Structures are given as C-alpha cells and as structure tokens.
Amino acid sequence: MTAQITNPVSGAEALTSTPGPAPSPPPSRLRRLARAALPGPAPGANGAAMYRRWWLPWLWTAPAVVCAVVFGVFPFLNTVLLSFTNAKPLGGAASFVGLDNYTRMLQDDDFWLATRNSILYAVIVVPLMVLLPLMLAVLVEKNLPGIGFFRSAFYTPVLASSVVVGLSWQWLLADDGLVNTWLEKAHLIKSAIPFLSDSWLILLSAMGLTLWKGLGWYMVFYLAALGNVPKELHEAAQMDGAGAVRRFFHITVPGVRTAMMLVGTLTGIGSLRVFTEIYMLGSSTGGPGGADRTLPFYIRDVGLDPITGNAGYGSAVSVALFALTLGLTLLAQRLTKEDES
C-alpha cells in the first residue's frame, strides 16, 4: 500500500513488483474471459481498451441475434430458397425449378386478384387507421369525470377474441341483422344490403372490422404521444383565436407526426397480412368465388394445404408479399420525408 503511494505505478505493475509470496499461475481462459467481460481493466490494457474487444458487443447481443436469426433471418432465407423449388408442405424430396414459380405467379389471375385486394386493403385502411384513433385519442385525452369508462369502452374490441368479433359482425351484417333491420325501419332501404354475399361489401366490411378492432389499440399509442405536445402551444394558439379544428391540424398533428408514421407503418404491414377478417366474413373460400382473398389467404390455399399444397409456389407468393410490404413502406417513408422538406 505504501509502495503504491510513494511510487505510483499501474495496478498491474504494483502487483508484480510488490515483494511477497510466489507469483500466481497465469490466469485461466475462463478468468481471462471474465476479466474482459466484467467492468474493470483487462491485464495489460487501460479502461478504454476493454471496449475495443470486437466480440464483446456480439456477446451481449447474442441472445437477441440468435432469436432474430432462428425466427427471422433463417425462415426468410429459407422461404426465398424454397421459392425456387417445388417443395411440398410435408417435406420430402424437392428439386429446383428456377423461376418457374415466379413465371406461374405472374400469369396467375388469382394471384393478381389477391394482390389487388391486399393493396386496396392497405390503401383504404391505413389512412383511416392513422387518423381515426388520433381523433379518438383527442376526444378522450382530457381528464373529465367518467372519461375512464369511454377509454375502456374504446379499448374493449382489442381484447375481444377474433372468433367472438367475427360472430358479432356476422350477426350485425346479416340480411336480417341489426344494421339492415335498422336501415329498413328507418325507411332508408327497401331490401337488405348484401353485406355478406356481395364480394365488394364483404371486403369493405372486413376493413370496417379491422378498423373497429384496431382503433382502441392505436388510440393508446396516440394518448402517449399527445402527452408530449406542449400545452403552451395550444394556449397561445387559442389566445390568437385559433379554433379547435385549426389547432388539431396545426399543433396536434405536427406534434404527433412521429407516432403517426409509426402507426402508418404498422397498420400498413398489418393490412397486407390480413386473413382472419376475410375468413370470418367470407368463410373458407374467401367470399363467394374466392373474390375477397388477400395474399395471405391465397398463400394458405396454394402453399399450405397438406395434400395439394406447393410450398415452393406458396413461398414465391410470400416473397412477392414481402416485396410489396417493403415497397409500400419505403414509398410511405419517402412521401413523408418529401412532405416534411
């Protein structure tokens, strides 16, 4: 201890120069690893050097990387690889077929119909899902007496099971269901609107179901984001005579722009992956004549059937769905950036 004060040297030097018992054996591999990983200087290195060990970040991120590789990267690459084969869902021998699956896909009317439906779904649902929950969040943002009830009520559809929601909507939209009965009693229609037998109306009803089920979820997103919009801005604008609508578009919307981008991206991806709503309202065929099938629905039909499925072709359609999702997401980001600039 005295030697260290009178002759300041590094810790390592002090240890080796201090007279005492026989020198300890060289550190084991495990100990060296522990020294490198745990806080504290490594032998022969200063504090900053320990962070330069190239594998240390990989060590800390290993669990996440392994999960990403096993559940994300590998399935994705496997799907790409499968898309060039005639693999079957049950496995067994598969051979490479080159671009045959992609050629077939481009000539397949059912594929284009499913693509049209998926794009329509995204184009209609995304803007509504970005705006409506925001308006709902603004409505329930203020801490008024009993507001908790309304927040819970708007959030309830999120918690309901898809099966229950599907059955409820079938009951609502049937020819003798609640909606048609009300419209008929109000003398707005003479015969029932075919919500469940017209392919366009099934698609629109499914979009309505998606919106209804997602409103509460994204309302919570926006409630968190609205907390970050400075109250002073609203007060100043109000003093300047700006009305509620003007303040909404000029203060609230710019204030939650980041959240809107996130909601837009998430709902865009979700819209392109929609399956349950179509299945619930259009049954196993995906509406009469399969006219309401989306891309995931079509992938199930052609790729996943255990008896007649072709995993290779299904994978090719999956790759197309991935490309479409990526393309629309990038397009949305570019448009947002242009808007900002």
Next chain:
Amino acid sequence: MRARRLTGSLSCLVVLTLTAAGCGLSGGSDDGGATAGACKVDKGNVGSGKLTGDVKGTITFQTTNLKKDFGDFFNGVIADFEKAHAGAKVKWIDDPGDNTFTSRTVADAQACTMADVINVNAPTATALTKAGYLLDIGTKDPAASKPFVPSFWKTATFADAAGKSIHTTLPWYTGGVLLTYNKDLLAKADIDPAKPPTSIFGLFADYEKIAKASDGKYFATMANPIWRIPADFDQMGIKVLSSDGKSAVFGDDPRTTEWVEWMAKLYKEGAMPKDSLSSSNDPSTLYSQGKVAYGSTNPSFVRFVKQNSPSVYAKTAVGQQPYDDLGVASAGAPQYISVAATSKHAATALSFAEFLTNAENQTAWCKDPAVVIFPTTTESLNDPFFQNVTGTDPFSQARKLVADQLKTASTNQTNLSPAVQNAIVSQVQLAMQGKKSAADAVKDAQEKSNELLKQGS
C-alpha cells in the same frame, strides 16, 4: 478492419443459414437407416413384415376435443389397457380440433413429435400416409381387420407416396347420414313428410316448392355449396376424382352441370338465405328457429334440436337421405385411429389402437348418453342397443335408421383436400350469383382442381 469483420460475420451467417436451409430441403440425410417421412425410426416400423415387440413403455394417445365430455370413459379404457399390460403406460392428450388441426398435426409429424396413437380425419390421414408418417397397420398386423364391418375396413385405406393404397388407419366411429326436416314447413309447401325424395334432384324439387310457398319468410336449406360437396356427388354416384386420385373428373358427368344449374336456380328463387352463400354457418341455428325446413344430415343434429328447441323438435321428422344411383345409403365420413410410424414403442401403440377400437370399447362408448355416434365393428352393430330401438320419437328413429343402414352402407367417401374443395365451391358460388354459367363454372372448377392436384402430386 471492423467493417471487414462485420462483413465476414454476416457472410458466415448467410452461408450457415443457407446451408441449414439446404439441409431442410433435402428431406434429411440418407445413411441407410429406416425413415418415416424425414424421421429416423425403428426398422420394424416400416417395410414388410409383422410388427413384433413387447407391449411396454410409455406412449402418447391424442384425441380431438374429447377430454371435456368423455374424460371418464377414456381414462377407464386407458386404465383397462394398462392393467392388461403391465409395463405399458398411456399418456392421453386432447387436441382442440380447430380448422388448423391438419396443419398442426403435419407440423408435429415433420418434427418427429407426433403422438404414438392419434385420432385423425380423412384429410389428415391422406396427408400423413402420403408422407409416410403412419404405420401400415394392414402389413404390421394382418389380423387387424377382423372386428370391422368389411366395407369400413375396405375403404379405410389411403395412398402412400407411390400411390399404393395401404391400411394406415383403423375405422373408429361415424356420425351417420340421414334427412332431417320440419314437417310443418314441408306440409305448407304440399310436400308429404312421410315420403322423402329418393334422389338429390327430387330433393331439389322439394326445395323449390318450399321457396315458392314461403315467400321469403323461411327457407329450404343453406346456400353455401361447401355443405354439399362432395357429399351430394358421392350420393349421386358422380365420380369426383380419377381412380389414382391425380385428376378431377366430376365435370365429365353431365349431372354435375345439372346439379349446379339447380343450385343456381334455387338460390335465385329464394330457397336459401342470400347471405349464407359463403357463410360458415350450418343450418343448426336457423332450423332451431323454425326458419329452415331441412336440417343437418346426422342424428347428432336431431339430439341438438331436441335439447335446444323442443318446439321445433316436436315438428321434426327423419328420413332416408336420397342416394340416387349409388343404390345404398352413405355411411358418412368416419373418424380413424392411426399409429405413428415414428413411435418408439410401436408394438404398444398398435396394441392400444386395436384395444381402443375393439367391439367392446366401441359399443361402450356409443352407449354413452352424451354422444350420438355409430360403431364400425360388426359385433357392436349387432348389439341390442342398435338393433332394438323402440322409441318413436325423432331421435330414436334417427338412431334406428342409421344403425339399420350401416352394415350395407357405402363407406366410399371422396377425400378432397380443403384447397380443392374450396376451388370447386368457389366456382359453384359464382354460378349461383349468376356471374357465370353452370357449364363454365363446372369447367373452371375442374381446371382449377386439376391445377391444384397437379402441383400437389
């Protein structure tokens, strides 16, 4: 330097992933050992030769949504088996049996983790047999056929990878097929409830009478053709698939187009609720409300009406489902019991499967008041429980009618994959909406079916 390391690491990752992916494609290594699908198995489980081995060890037994209602019965069967075979243990698991059952079971089989003894339906048995995941019971125990009604055993076969029909299943039970109807609604349309039609088109003609008499206040039946395909074709004797199952031939029979024309006409005339064209709702709810004249075609449905709608039950009658040129009634789609070829205790699994489906256990389960099923063994069908039905109520009549017909019924059920069934149904729906002619719908349905069959072969 760091960039080079990162690039190197990523390259390794991609190479490893692609290699693993490549392995996944190859269907496993071939080192000369016995395999079932992509799983390594005991040599005795595959190939020719009777299965030998002691009945011992722990096996898993998977049913489909039966634990809640029949726990006591199956625990009793398991206890009896374990008592008779010291050293054998059966672990019972119950699958919920939703519409992903086949996919999930196939995934289990691919992962070599499928239950040793499993309750399967025809589509699942088809897929698993084709991929080689089920034990060839006919080969592994040539005496397995003895207890069963010959026609049930004869048709309990599925095609292996080479297209050869093999016995990978034991027929377990069936729900039966019959006509159920509301006498009052039939009478309003001047249809004699005591004389059910003897042909499908005769039945359609009755539907038409109901449409005309009801004026939209009630209906004859549900619109979605999924409830009738391929059952109607089978009952009419229309051949749906070629003998090797590799192509669709239903369109070659002119009666198919006639059938679609009838469906389109009936839909247009209001014999069916418009919103049921692509609905997953069967007639149960509307029949129980007195809004549909013809109900589901099984005795279990009659009991459902008895329990849930006594007033409609009082108006309910049952009759023989029309079977046209088939000449005999249809037995309906049976449930099967199979043994996994991947079982590590295949002798025990096969022994339990045969014990579960023997006459004694089948009869005992069919007598359970909580179920309306019919056995597939000759001895069980001869039991007084089925032969001496005395009640005159619709439910007793339904049970008697089905039991009477089962010994001679046709057990040939066309086994369509869900995708092919949906492809045919979709085209019929378009014809019913008037978006294409019946002839075009049949032609397109056959083309799309062939496309799917070709890609799956």
